[in-house]
Amino acid sequence: LLPADFRRRDLLIENLHALQDRFGGLFRRHLAALAEEMRLAPAEVQEVASFYAHFGLAGDGETVPGAVVRRCTGPACAMRPLDLGNLPAGVAVEDAPCMGLCDHAPAALAGKVPVRGADAAKVAAALGPAGAPAMPAEYSYPVLARCLSGELPRDAVLAELDKAGLRGMGGAGFPTARKWRSVAAQDGPRLVVVNADEGEPGTFKDRWFLETAAARVLEGALIAAWAVEADEVYLYLRDEYADLHRILRGMVAQLPGAVPVHLRRGAGAYVCGEESALIESLEGKRGYPRQRPPYVAEVGLFGRPTLVNNVETLYWVGRILAEGAELFTNEGRNGHKGLRTYSVSGRVKEPGVKIAPNGITITELIEEFCGGMEDGHVLAAYLPGGASGGFLPARLTPPLAFGAIEEHGGFIGSAAVVVFSQADDLRAAALGLARFFAHESCGQCTPCRVGTAKSVDLLARPAWDRDLLSDLADVMRDASICGLGQAAPNVWQSLLRHFPEVVK
Ligand code: SF4
Numbered sequence: 001l002l003p004a005d006f007r008r009r010d011l012l013i014e015n016l017h018a019l020q021d022r023f024g025g026l027f028r029r030h031l032a033a034l035a036e037e038m039r040l041a042p043a044e045v046q047e048v049a050s051f052y053a054h055f056g057l058a059g060d061g062e063t064v065p066g067a068v069v070r071r072c073t074g075p076a077c078a079m080r081p082l083d084l085g086n087l088p089a090g091v092a093v094e095d096a097p098c099m100g101l102c103d104h105a106p107a108a109l110a111g112k113v114p115v116r117g118a119d120a121a122k123v124a125a126a127l128g129p130a131g132a133p134a135m136p137a138e139y140s141y142p143v144l145a146r147c148l149s150g151e152l153p154r155d156a157v158l159a160e161l162d163k164a165g166l167r168g169m170g171g172a173g174f175p176t177a178r179k180w181r182s183v184a185a186q187d188g189p190r191l192v193v194v195n196a197d198e199g200e201p202g203t204f205k206d207r208w209f210l211e212t213a214a215a216r217v218l219e220g221a222l223i224a225a226w227a228v229e230a231d232e233v234y235l236y237l238r239d240e241y242a243d244l245h246r247i248l249r250g251m252v253a254q255l256p257g258a259v260p261v262h263l264r265r266g267a268g269a270y271v272c273g274e275e276s277a278l279i280e281s282l283e284g285k286r287g288y289p290r291q292r293p294p295y296v297a298e299v300g301l302f303g304r305p306t307l308v309n310n311v312e313t314l315y316w317v318g319r320i321l322a323e324g325a326e327l328f329t330n331e332g333r334n335g336h337k338g339l340r341t342y343s344v345s346g347r348v349k350e351p352g353v354k355i356a357p358n359g360i361t362i363t364e365l366i367e368e369f370c371g372g373m374e375d376g377h378v379l380a381a382y383l384p385g386g387a388s389g390g391f392l393p394a395r396l397t398p399p400l401a402f403g404a405i406e407e408h409g410g411f412i413g414s415a416a417v418v419v420f421s422q423a424d425d426l427r428a429a430a431l432g433l434a435r436f437f438a439h440e441s442c443g444q445c446t447p448c449r450v451g452t453a454k455s456v457d458l459l460a461r462p463a464w465d466r467d468l469l470s471d472l473a474d475v476m477r478d479a480s481i482c483g484l485g486q487a488a489p490n491v492w493q494s495l496l497r498h499f500p501e502v503v504k
Contacts, residue, residue, distance in 0.1 A: 007038055010302075012284035016049055017239075017265055025056040025064030051286040051442075052267030053096070054239050065092035067127050070109040070240075071118075074098030074201040075383065075418045076345035078432050082106035084120050091127065097270060097436055098201035098387075099240045102345035102418070103352045112242035133246040139215035141256050143321045144222050148257065152321065154227055161317065163325035165338055169205075170195055170273070170310030171385070171413035173402040176317070179307065183297045184228040186305030192225045193301060193308045194235040197278055199270040200386035201436060202416030205341045206311040208353040210237075210244045213315055214251055218261065220314025223321070225259045228307050233261040236278050239268050270440040274482050275308040277442065288444045289482035310414075312341055333357040333364070336401040344370050346419035347377040359399035362392075366419065377421035381499070385413030387433045388487035390494030391426065409497055410490055426502050430491050431459045437488040448485025451476040459492060464503045466496055 002018050003011060015038070019030050026049055035042040049055045058064050071082050073095045084093050101107035104116030110126035146152040161177040168174045183190060194217070198206040209217055221233050235252070237245055245265060252261045269287045271277045276290035279301045290296075300306025316339075320327055328338040336359025345351045349371035356369050362382055366372060373379055379394040390410030398404045405411050420426065438452035451472055458469055473489030480486045495503050 008284075009038070009040070010282060010284040012038065012040070012045065012048055013052070013267055013281065014264065014284075016045075016052075016055055017267070020055060023064075024066075025058040025062075027058050027062075028060050031057075048284065048286055052269050054268035066090035067092070067111050069093045069111075069123055069127075070096035070099065072096060072099050072101065072105070072107040073432060073436070074102055074105075074107075075387065075429055075432065076102035076105040076202065076351070077107055078429065079346060079424060080106040082108060082118055084108070084123060086120055087124055088127070096268075097440065098199065098203070100198060100204040100207040100238070102202055102204050102343065102416075105345065105351075109240060114240075114243060133243065133250070135247060135250055136214060139219075141215070141219045141222070143318045144219050144226070144257065146321075147223055147226050157223070157227055157321060160321060160325050164316075164320045164328040165325075166313065166316055166320060166328065167402065168310055169312035169316070169341065169414065170198075171200065171388075176309070176313055179297065179309075180224065180227050183230075183305050183307040186298055188229060188231070188305070190228055190230040190305045190307065191301045192221060192228065192230045192233045193275075193279065193282065193306055194221050194233065194311060194314060195273065195275065195278055195308055196235055196237040196241070196311045197266050197273040198311070198414065199238060199240075199273050200388060200414050200416050201433065202345055202383055202386040202418040203343050203414045204345075204416075205343045205353050205414070207241060207244070208343075209311050209315045209341075210241070210248070214244070214248060216318045217311050217315050218251060218255060220317035221261065221309070222255065222257050222259060223317055224307055224309055224314065226257075230259065230307065233259055234264060234282055234301065235261060236264050236266060236272070236282055238266045238273075269442070270436075271442045271482070271484055274484065277482070278308070279306065286442070288442055289484075291481060331357050332359055334359040334361065334399040334401075336399050336404070340401065340415055342369075342400065343414070343416045344419065345417075346382075347374045347379075347421040347424070348372070348419050349374055359401040359404070361397040361399060362394075362417065362419075363397055365400065365417065370419075373419070373421065377423060379419060380422045380424065381420040381426055383416065383418040383420075385411050386416035386418070387436060388483070388490060389413050389416075390490035391420075391430070391498065392494070393498045396498070409494055411487075426495060426499060427459070430495055431456070433491045434459050434488070437484065437491070441484060441488075445479070445481045445485065447476045447479040448481070448488070451480075451485065452488055455488065455492065464492070464496070466503075469493070469496065 108118040272287040277287040338358040340358040
């Protein structure tokens with residue numbers, strides 16, 4: 001039932017998953033036994049188990065639901081309400097944050113099975129036994145082989161990534177080669193972490209890269225480990241992607257090279273996409289973001305210098321090294337260079353992952369890559385960077401690129417573009433996003449814990465109090481520890497700024 005080395009402290013979350021998978025929930029007697037076996041205080045096990053939304057705690061005499069269906073409340077799914085009125089008895093239905101299926105709204109997770117374009121019949125069918133995962137075709141990891149053989153020296157690899165201008169695609173946009181150099185400059189032993197915990201509402205590109213090109217991503221991770229001379233790689237996959245977990249487990253077991261790759265599951269905490277919270281979670285703890293400095297490049301996982309890269313970033317590493325920096329430098333639009341992966345959802349004819357010139361505008365993206373707006377719908381507003389990036393009105397069409405949205409009070413982040421039309425209620429959408437942040441706040445710092453809850457209260461009122469909301473935004477931006485609390489006010493500040501007619 002449990003992994004062989006299950007007493008390692010960092011395996012606590014994996015152990016909790018194992019218990020829950022086996023028994024359907026986490027019973028008090030099992031948690032007590034686990035604490036004893038792991039030589040942990042029962043409170044330590046309890047505090048971790050209760051932090052993560054996907055763990056269901058149960059008293060010893062209680063019964064747990066036969067199955068849990070999670071119904072997505074993300075911005076694209078909220079446009080297409082899902083009625084699950086007549087599921088079999090014993091099935092529990094929970095509302096849950098974005099599950100990375102925005103291009104197939106409405107979406108649900110039936111147990112661990114993703115249901116696209118969901119309705120009650122499809123969800124009921126998905127509750128049956130899961131089929132075997134389809135393994136991807138064999139891949140020989142040719143770029144890694146060139147690195148290991150000396151054909152591609154480290155300096156050449158870093159120079160090529162610099163030339164391409166590759167930046168972190170998780171949302172922060174830090175230059176990739178510079179990050180690698182700063183980790184490599186630290187005293188070893190070093191570690192590499194693959195951040196596969198995308199949870200920004202509206203973002204689903206990392207799911208797509210892992211579905212279509214997981215070997216490329218793993219190759220990028222192994223190249224990164226080679227480049228910074230890391231001993232081990234940890235891949236942290238969000239729990240909503242359980243279907244991918246089964247595939248990755250098989251692939252990881254057959255990887256070439258001497259660097260072990262460990263696959264770890266999240267447990268339903270959006271904040272763990274933040275790199276220091278992710279590292280805490282990998283250590284088997286609650287996902288509390290750390291105060292910085294020190295940065296994780298200096299003191300990261302298990303106290304070691306750690307390189308954290310996003311799935312998409314690692315995908316591009318291999319392609320740039322295989323095809324040359326021109327892959328990026330030949331592309332771009334409106335004064336910006338490179339390619340960008342946009343997750344487009346909402347009121348467009350063809351939502352999905354769109355690899356397009358970096359710097360494309362919203363109207364170009366919709367017309368050239370998404371088949372235009374849905375019939376009968378006119379572009380009214382959009383989120384350029386998911387829930388955190390704020391709303392923009394149709395009349396503002398800045399390049400969708402790092403640094404180009406800020407003058408309008410938002411940011412591009414992971415390029416989750418959610419398209420709204422005249423049919424959508426922006427106030428209701430903002431309230432939904434505020435609820436999301438309140439739910440996902442880890443509670444560690446007061447401005448965010450109290451501020452996100454307060455914002456839900458204020459946004460639900462018939463008239464918005466502009467002054468009070470702006471004061472709240474200032475406090476949260478100035479005094480929150482991590483990006484969640486700092487970015488949450490973009491939701492309402494963007495409506496106050498660009499849509500005064502909507503929020504009066
Ligand atoms: Fe936690 Fe919010 Fe503070 Fe971040 S800003 S550490 S999510 S309470």
